[in-house]
Amino acid sequence: MPRSSNDKQPRDYVVDGAWPHAALAPDAPVSAYYGQSLSRNLQRAMTSTGYTLRGLAEVTGINHSTVSRVLNGKVMPDLGTLARLEAAFGFQLWPGPAALPPPSPKS
Numbered sequence: 001m002p003r004s005s006n007d008k009q010p011r012d013y014v015v016d017g018a019w020p021h022a023a024l025a026p027d028a029p030v031s032a033y034y035g036q037s038l039s040r041n042l043q044r045a046m047t048s049t050g051y052t053l054r055g056l057a058e059v060t061g062i063n064h065s066t067v068s069r070v071l072n073g074k075v076m077p078d079l080g081t082l083a084r085l086e087a088a089f090g091f092q093l094w095p096g097p098a099a100l101p102p103p104s105p106k107s
Contacts, residue, residue: 042071062081
């Protein structure tokens with residue numbers, strides 16, 4: 001399915017370091033920052049609960065490869081996928097505006 005915007009995959013905006021803890025390009029869109037933060041949140045949730053890709057897939061009905069692509073910054077999940085992930089963990093994964101970098105100081 002085509003994207004509704006011309007944004008690339010979130011990890012395509014990495015300029016330094018390894019996903020999902022890398023520095024993003026200064027012109028990275030909001031979706032890249034959200035994708036990066038979501039990936040970190042999902043990674044932490046899986047670590048803290050002990051879920052593997054396949055275990056999480058069983059519980060949520062989401063294909064393990066889809067979860068892997070979200071973790072690796074290759075895709076942003078749709079709302080249904082996000083809802084099933086959050087329901088499985090019992091807490092919010094979507095980062096919201098806190099994922100955005102601080103605004104640049106005005107000259």
